């Protein structure tokens with residue numbers, strides 16, 4: 001199937017099945033309900049084949065261009081059928097499994113994620129290690145054929161729902177920096193793991209603290225080389241800044257259109273509206289080029305930091321527009337529209353933090369793309 005056929009087929013299928021996929025919205029909707037809805041969307045799109053296109057056949061996919069995956073998330077987000085933050089975890093974690101897991105492990109696990117049978121999480125950040133990932137401390141020591149993991153992660157999105165975790169651990173000496181890190185694929189029901197959700201200001205407690213107390217992980221769950229976990233992290237982060245951002249961009253355009261169709265509160269400021277719209281289009285153009293480079297087999301790298309800066313700037317501009325026009329609704333409104341704008345406005349503040357903060361993206365752009373300054 002080529003991309004055009006895929007798009008036409010999927011659009012027709014969504015015209016027919018879209019009503020079954022409408023998510024729960026409104027002030028009382030819990031994250032549990034959103035996660036249940038997401039599993040349903042993934043299951044139905046998998047069973048109809050759409051979710052399988054763009055993924056390799058060796059992991060249960062149907063082959064074809066990665067642009068199909070980009071379009072599936074775009075089509076679902078444009079129709080307001082998914083929340084891209086939770087939907088796009090697949091785009092962040094599955095490519096890493098395909099690249100770095102034993103082929104049999106990837107073949108067994110990836111279809112479960114695509115089909116919505118399982119949720120996975122990404123255990124990178126620690127209480128004293130976010131931007132400076134190379135200094136992480138969560139320790140894995142070898143014991144026979146296993147690893148034994150002790151330490152803590154934080155801000156682990158969806159850990160309370162996760163069946164597995166892509167976990168970065170320290171296997172070298174504390175001073176080994178990025179050379180002494182090993183990535184593991186951990187079952188979240190292993191004895192010794194404690195997950196504590198963190199209360200978030202926007203009311204969706206999506207991330208957690210995760211504690212590891214002598215957790216045994218089989219050696220064949222190592223992703224990539226022992227002490228080679230930095231390569232896994234560097235491979236994963238550009239994915240976090242490519243197709244998943246494309247999906248988020250489609251969601252933001254849809255919200256901007258909704259804003260224009262039924263503006264809340266006072267009239268929108270035309271200059272701010274123009275700014276938000278041109279940022280959305282600049283991101284769209286940039287991210288489109290990234291999707292095509294990925295589809296052409298190019299390896300993504302530090303240049304995806306430009307996409308991340310543009311997306312975060314767009315997201316905050318769109319929600320600043322709402323907050324300025326409808327301050328009372330965003331702060332206090334109880335109607336479903338106002339409550340949704342409030343939740344999204346508050347979450348938009350995180351756009352310059354998750355997936356690497358805006359300052360870190362600018363450091364990457366300056367040092368690795370523009371050759372300015374030096375890493376200290």
Ligand SMILES: Cc1cc2nc3c(=O)[nH]c(=O)nc-3n(C[C@H](O)[C@H](O)[C@H](O)COP(=O)(O)OP(=O)(O)OC[C@H]3O[C@@H](n4cnc5c(N)ncnc54)[C@H](O)[C@@H]3O)c2cc1C
Pocket residue numbers: 121122123124125126127128129130131132154155156157158207350353354355356357358359360363
């Ligand atoms: C919604 C959300 C979801 C997340 N989900 C996950 C997840 O699933 N898994 C996971 O592992 N992590 C996750 N994170 C964590 C995220 O990756 C980190 O918050 C981020 O990398 C920043 O790290 P930090 O919070 O430790 O801040 P710090 O690194 O302590 O940074 C604090 C401030 O200092 C600035 N700063 C730090 N170093 C420099 C420097 N060298 N130059 C200039 N400025 C600098 C930063 O930009 C920031 O403004 C999530 C975060 C959010 C907000």
